[in-house]
Amino acid sequence: MAEEVKLFGFWASPLHRRVEIALKMKGVKYEYIEEDLTNKSPLLLKYNPVHKKVPVLVHNGNPIAESLVIIEYIDETWKHNPILPQHPYDRALARFWAKFIDEKAVPALRNSTWGKVKEREVAIGEACEHLKTLENELGDKKFFGGEDIGLVDIVANVVGIWFGVFQEISGLELLTEEKFPKLCKWIHEYVNHTAIKEVLPPRDKLIEYFSPLLGAASK
């Protein structure tokens, strides 16, 4: 049967780009539908009625929402070039760290740059703690996944690219070579990895897109 794979996304969304990286790693061909987030399409609302958000993957007519759920689906459906490790314990650790990034690191990183002045102070402290935890977890590995990128690296794309953009716009200096040498080394390896490089949106376009939004949000 001919496979029909559609991806509803938004170019500047790190969650959307996670799914693109996963599809790219598997070499899965798909039709891309760019959503206007200020005027979401009836199809997006039909396919993700609960959250009404991108990304949504539609495989042979079956819609799947939530980037982590989509990545596990992709890994289970196209089994070559595995994204999650093979052993149950290693899989559990990868899921643990993906969850940590989504539930702890991402909110703190966002609030440390996008929050109102008062929120930002607390969030910077939290973000610093969470980055330290990730720096320790990375240790001397090239990637969170070991010698090659895996689930945690894909999920950490917010740390790898977006947070740098938010830092630059807001003038925050938190994730620096001096404070987090291992994470910064990882970022360098990450953005230059074949599967990542081709999927990343241009940094200057991200700066241009997020500058007015972040400026307005943090006032």
Added chain:
Amino acid sequence: MAEEVKLFGFWASPLHRRVEIALKMKGVKYEYIEEDLTNKSPLLLKYNPVHKKVPVLVHNGNPIAESLVIIEYIDETWKHNPILPQHPYDRALARFWAKFIDEKAVPALRNSTWGKVKEREVAIGEACEHLKTLENELGDKKFFGGEDIGLVDIVANVVGIWFGVFQEISGLELLTEEKFPKLCKWIHEYVNHTAIKEVLPPRDKLIEYFSPLLGAASK
């Protein structure tokens, strides 16, 4: 090799009971270590240094934290009596709803009973929406998992038991037969299911334990 399975938990925690239900469904024997949450053991802090929370499963010396991560590990390690469905798409749907319960329903249900007066009002509206979403998802199925319980049922134990306790203590009347007939029918089937019944803490003990805590928190 003789398996060594240890579970660090707390009797009144719904997250801990999720893991107990999963182990019970698999018939896995384990040593149970009850934690004093006001004075956590050095072993718990060693095994879960990031979150310092129960539940933690330790399998042959390898610690795993976070109830959803532990349940997936249990399902991948002991493959009989599967908890997640077999097909990738059904697995994705189960993971989607488990995530929805944890990230949307649980916070709203908690704040609608545990929150300060002002928070409660907003949270009750949100909780009502999320319960409607779950009522729709359940539809005419006996369990979220279909004919038997699965991942979503286990994760929904907060809805199945704990929220009823919180409602009774706080005097809220939200999850009622009249408003949510399908969810209430599910609760009845759920608490009487063999794998669940034997693992549940006695309702009167939960009322006794949570009454003074909830009273103090919501003032």
